[in-house]
Amino acid sequence: xxxxxxxxxxxxxxxxxxxxxxxxxxxxxxxxxxxxxxxxxxxxxxxxxxxxxxxxxxxxxxxxxxxxxxxxxxxxxxxxxxxxxxxxxxxxxxxxxxxxxxxxxxxxxxxxxxxxxxxxxxxxxxxxxxxxxxxxxxxxxxxxxxxxxxxxxxxxxxxxxxxxxxxxxxxxxxxxxxxxxxxxxxxxxxxxxxxxxxxxxxxxxxxxxxxxxxxxxxxxxxxxxxxxxxxxxxxxxxxxxxxxxxxxxxxxxxxxxxxxxxxxxxxxxxxxxxxxxxxxxxxxxxxxxxxxxxxxxxxxxxxxxxxxxxxxxxxxxxxxxxxxxxxxxxxxxxxxxxxxxxxxxxxxxxxxxxxxxxxxxxxxxxxxxxxxxxxxxxxxxxxxxxxxxxxxxxxxxxxxxxxxxxxxxxxxxxxxxxxxxxxxxxxxxxxxxxxxxxxxxxxxxxxxxxxxxxxxxxxxxxxxxxxxxxxxxxxxxxxxxxxxxxxxxxxxxxxxxxxxxxxxxxxxxxxxxxxxxxxxxxxxxxxxxxxxxxxxxxxxxxxxxxxxxxxxxxxxxxxxxxxxxxxxxxxxxxxxxxxxxxxxxxxxxxxxxxxxxxxxxxxxxxxxxxxxxxxxxxxxxxxxxxx
Numbered sequence: 001x002x003x004x005x006x007x008x009x010x011x012x013x014x015x016x017x018x019x020x021x022x023x024x025x026x027x028x029x030x031x032x033x034x035x036x037x038x039x040x041x042x043x044x045x046x047x048x049x050x051x052x053x054x055x056x057x058x059x060x061x062x063x064x065x066x067x068x069x070x071x072x073x074x075x076x077x078x079x080x081x082x083x084x085x086x087x088x089x090x091x092x093x094x095x096x097x098x099x100x101x102x103x104x105x106x107x108x109x110x111x112x113x114x115x116x117x118x119x120x121x122x123x124x125x126x127x128x129x130x131x132x133x134x135x136x137x138x139x140x141x142x143x144x145x146x147x148x149x150x151x152x153x154x155x156x157x158x159x160x161x162x163x164x165x166x167x168x169x170x171x172x173x174x175x176x177x178x179x180x181x182x183x184x185x186x187x188x189x190x191x192x193x194x195x196x197x198x199x200x201x202x203x204x205x206x207x208x209x210x211x212x213x214x215x216x217x218x219x220x221x222x223x224x225x226x227x228x229x230x231x232x233x234x235x236x237x238x239x240x241x242x243x244x245x246x247x248x249x250x251x252x253x254x255x256x257x258x259x260x261x262x263x264x265x266x267x268x269x270x271x272x273x274x275x276x277x278x279x280x281x282x283x284x285x286x287x288x289x290x291x292x293x294x295x296x297x298x299x300x301x302x303x304x305x306x307x308x309x310x311x312x313x314x315x316x317x318x319x320x321x322x323x324x325x326x327x328x329x330x331x332x333x334x335x336x337x338x339x340x341x342x343x344x345x346x347x348x349x350x351x352x353x354x355x356x357x358x359x360x361x362x363x364x365x366x367x368x369x370x371x372x373x374x375x376x377x378x379x380x381x382x383x384x385x386x387x388x389x390x391x392x393x394x395x396x397x398x399x400x401x402x403x404x405x406x407x408x409x410x411x412x413x414x415x416x417x418x419x420x421x422x423x424x425x426x427x428x429x430x431x432x433x434x435x436x437x438x439x440x441x442x443x444x445x446x447x448x449x450x451x452x453x454x455x456x457x458x459x460x461x462x463x464x465x466x467x468x469x470x471x472x473x474x475x476x477x478x479x480x481x482x483x484x485x486x487x488x489x490x491x492x493x494x495x496x497x498x499x500x501x502x503x504x505x506x507x508x509x510x511x512x513x514x515x516x517x518x519x520x521x522x523x524x525x526x527x528x529x530x531x532x533x534x535x536x537x538x539x540x541x542x543x544x545x546x547x548x549x550x551x552x553x554x555x556x557x558x559x560x561x562x563x564x565x566x567x568x569x570x571x572x573x574x575x576x577x578x579x580x581x582x583x584x585x586x587x588x589x590x591x592x593x594x595x596x597x598x599x600x601x602x603x604x605x606x607x608x609x610x611x612x613x614x615x616x617x618x619x620x621x622x623x624x625x626x627x
Contacts, residue, residue: 036204075107163187234303234338315352400538409511418487539608
């Protein structure tokens, strides 16, 4: 690039220590070894991109790519070819922006004004203003102006308007110890870049080359700054050339270094603005922020929505949140970051049960996950509970059932744990109890009307059915016969099972009779609710509760010897529960919830199965909880 100036011989050719060295180039430099250039002190290269409204420097794209690849900061300039043709300045500006593709971190864009082409000072001044304004409109950056002191004074009337309106100066003044700066030392601001020679020599360039200096110890204030706004759920961030959030997607802009950009955070309906982040962090909760553009700045904001929990029902409990904020019943409304996920956990007190969510949460799981994308209203319901001991009112138990074709009814009832019992009602003076003997059978006790009448050993080397135990001379009228498992066996036996096949009285044999009362084995445990719990592991053994209410739960023991069970509600299979746990511990298992207020039945059926890591099939009943 050329300039109108007066050379002063003997001027120093080396840059001062506080000035960043660089070059400017055009096609006249020919082939450039940019790796060699990068090995010198050269830190930036400003390249001619365009001239007039249609010329493109044939080396621009090549220089731009290779200089950038070698770590040199790049910039672009436009050589003005002024005229009074209608729209000429605007057309040249558009042409430059389209070709130059200025980006963040580049040297500020440049208008090289070296010719007046017969325009008067007012005409040329207006042409330059129009060009600069168009580039600013399209890029958000005020370009630099390249000119010599003589040209500016002669053809631009030494105007200070451009300095006063924030346009930096690249002064062309060769061979002098310091440049002469027009327009009153550029409005007191001085020069930004100085082209101090046109006959420089730089490794990697075979021709003379213009050499330049940036007025500073670092190049940051000579480069295009950028502001990146990260969209924030729940609101919109706006400012000059910024509208980020919701349907607005203009979230970044370029700017001149040290430009103060004002941003405003506007929450969506129902949301609230909480605070700024990033470069606006210091603005805190103020809805506006002034951020100084310098280098690459990033900004975002935090918007929140309220989450409210309404505690309902006849019982009591708590609802807490992760992250913290909600702690009902103390704090039942809290604000959470828009777009975040919040876990709510319901916990009933000792006299209540959590019976479900509604509103923004649903279901029976005491943990509910919500995504905060709008104000959320949630209902947590807790109802008072009635505790029913394992064998309390409405409860019933049954032994396991095994299939055996030779049995009288094709199957038999059995238990193996000490203390398990089954009692049957009959009438008349004679009763016969049929049992099953075999290798896995143990000992049992038979009582009639509360008096022990026999003990028996069911062991046999082979399975035998219809083993009769007959009792006579009992007297007319109703009686009860009770069979109790002793949990003992002879040495040869493989188990302690007691198996009941059928009963006969009044001249009729009854296969698989229904017990008037049955019991699972009882285990003493100080941590159980009543000091003990009952347990069974025989397949098809059952425990049943008839209750009046809207739901029921079971306090049971989980542990390494526990197995699986079916849960039946009002005659329909609801689910299968697995009671395995690595260490023994009591836990509450929900059986039914959300039922119509009335009479219902829940039934636990032992599956006699377990997961691979469990060592047993046990199912325990500590107490029932009715809501």
